[in-house]
Amino acid sequence: MSRNWTDHDVPSQQGRVAVITGANTGLGFDTAKVLADHGAQVVLAVRDVEKGKQAAARLGADVTVQELDLASLTSVRAAAAELHDRLPKIDLLINNAGVMYPPRQTTRDGFELQFGTNHLGHFAFTGLLLDMLLPVAGSRVVTVASIAHRIRASIHFDDLQWEKSYDRVAAYGQAKLANLMFSYELQRRLASHGTTAAIAAHPGVARTELMRNSPAIARALFPVVAPLFTQSSERGALPTLRAATDPAALGGQYYGPAGAGGYRGRPEVVASSPQSYDVAVQQRLWAVSEELTAVKFPVG
Structure with a gap:
């Protein structure tokens, strides 16, 4: 394959079943389109069914x-x-959906919205579906993280739900760091099975509606800096697509744009922050996530 990997490098997906969360718009939709165009049976797992049908x-x-x-x-x-x-069966589970920078809200189960949706919801969904992937050779769980896992990010075990004080940027960073740590720990647990791989990806800074809750200054500057630091949603989907379909991709890898800062560029294997590789924190987060969701994985 060419070094400048594009959707044209996606191999045939005939006979494969892909479940994609948040796929009615943005990165999820663009990911679904490429997979469907290459022959996959695609399930759009979405909150708004009518928008999903459209x-x-x-x-x-x-x-x-x-x-x-x-x-x-x-x-x-x-x-x-x-x-x-x-x-x-399921060949591809793509954990794509997410919320970014909302005012403090809680999920129906009382979790802070970003941590509850972006991490705990996907943790539970993956655990409940994993038995449909494990028998399938070459199956993959792709979890979409963000360069925001580097921004004021830490796993705040003393206040995971931001009840003491709320910082929407730091809370998003925590949720995206959790996505990465989940993917790395899941791969560790999957390795002995030899069938399913867990791979992470991030889109850089893609022009999607996810930016709508950004601070006012960021929204004001966005049209000015967009040509320099962003890429289209279609290009933002390429790291996810490569993680999902490139035969050479390996469990435990992290794909993102290769350009400076990770903002945009061709999809390549990239490094995440040093703290994201902390095995002790990964395992503690896993245990806490199992406790909060009451979901136990069939690997371990």
Whole structure:
């Protein structure tokens, strides 16, 4: 394959089943489009079913919709149960959905919205579906992180839900750091099975509606700096697509734009922050996540 990897390098996905969270718009939609265009059966796992149906109609391929609200563990369990009934297997689970910089809110289960949706919802969803991936050789769990895992980010075990004080930027950083640590620890647990790989990816700074809750100064500057530091949603989806489909991709890797700062560029294997590789914190986060979600993984 060419070093400048693009969607044209995606091999045939005929016979493969891909479940993508948050796929009715933005990066998730662009990921779904490429996979569907290459022959995959794609399930758009989305909170808004009507918007999901509109997205599926635009894709015009073997695409269906599954209701999934990652901010509700009841919804996560119901969605996983329905997918067990609907699908014979899963080849690709792409944990793409997320919220960024909202005012402090909580999920239906009382978790801070960013940590609860971006990390705990995906943790539970993956754990409940993993038995559908484990028998499938070459299956992958791709979790979408962010360069924000480096920005004022730490796992605040003393206040995971930001009840003492709330900083939306730091809370997003924590959630995205948790995404990475989850992916790395999941790969450690999957390694002995030899069938399923856990891989992380990030889009750089992609022009999507996720920026809508950014601080006012960031929104004001965005049109000025966009040409220098951002890339299209379609290009932002390429690291996820490469992690999901490149035959050479390995469990435990992290894909992102190769340009300066990781803002944009061709999708390559990149390094995450030093703290993201802390095994002790990864394992502690895993244990806490199991306790909070009451989901136990079939690997361990």
